[in-house]
Amino acid sequence: MSLRHAVLGLLVDQPASGYDLMKRFNTSLANVWPATQSQVYGELARLADNGLIDVAAEGPRGRKEYTLTDTGLAELQRWLIEDKPEPRRSSALLRVFFIGVLTPEQAADYLARAAEQAAADQAALRQLQDSLDWTEPGQLTVNGRLALEYGLRLYAMQEEWAHWAAGQLTSATD
Amino acid sequence: MSLRHAVLGLLVDQPASGYDLMKRFNTSLANVWPATQSQVYGELARLADNGLIDVAAEGPRGRKEYTLTDTGLAELQRWLIEDKPEPRRSSALLRVFFIGVLTPEQAADYLARAAEQAAADQAALRQLQDSLDWTEPGQLTVNGRLALEYGLRLYAMQEEWAHWAAGQLTSATD
DNA sequence: TGGTACATGTAAGGGGTTACATGATTAA
């Protein structure tokens, strides 16, 4: 149930409406925890019911601006420290498991495209890194840099692995 | 919708009952695509309805042994080649984004534990690698090796990153 | 004969995605 904690985290020090939050989800968290509008509004209602957030102000067009309560902040901290990460599913790895049903040519092509994709993703992240304004300090930018570096390292690893795996397949076919 | 393709993949060249499949999910695919008994039986019924698998034999205790049909194999191959990987969610990265709400000590502790966890996961995978019998060739073992290597590289990267991130935080706090 | 392994299924509830539905405010 991490959507709830993503919402809480985005409200730390920055009160926002559901509409505002959607923008933050679509920019800062796009590569980390995507969420849809329908999900966010539902979760906001639930969090308010449970006292983890408050409606601090109402504006035009029915705008409701939410703030984090003490209870909400405590829950966010608890989650950060206590909760164990859930088991991960990887459709990419699942494909690798079954790559044997393809012809050697198709398999080689698949791995080549995987390597290209990883390289492209890495380039896109690097561009994002260059485009962001790192001059003004703040929690999101500092921690965003850590997350961004994780992404860069992940894509680099994926690219190297795909090349290695392609080599393994060709040597096995010989 | 990858569960469907996991089931199809596990049935390639190896007819099985739902019970058999559960064993394969809990061993070969445990770290790649976990599935529950209730999911597997439901999916088998749906796949049979859609003609992607057939009941090839019935045994004691109501056992139904399924085989892949030509349509099923074709669908598996199509998925391998055509389908794009879905956007990934990472609760680990989400935590990193919000690590600023912890005290510096708590944050350092969190990253230290993340590094330890990655090291432990890597060690567990290496043990699995050593314990498996690689002598008998077969698609699953060959491709399983590729997937295993991916896991080893991923955990290594996570460990290195956690150490680096811890360094970033301490230098920022100074 | 009694326990373990084999074997299949259903139900309830949570979370996610897509699509639908509606309306107010602002700026050109």
Add this chain to the structure above:
DNA sequence: TTAATCATGTAACCCCTTACATGTACCA
């Protein structure tokens, strides 16, 4: 005045998890 932006909400459908429910075959 009209188009873009702001703003919230609901409904249907799919996937996943947990728990419940039932019964058969085999082996010691």
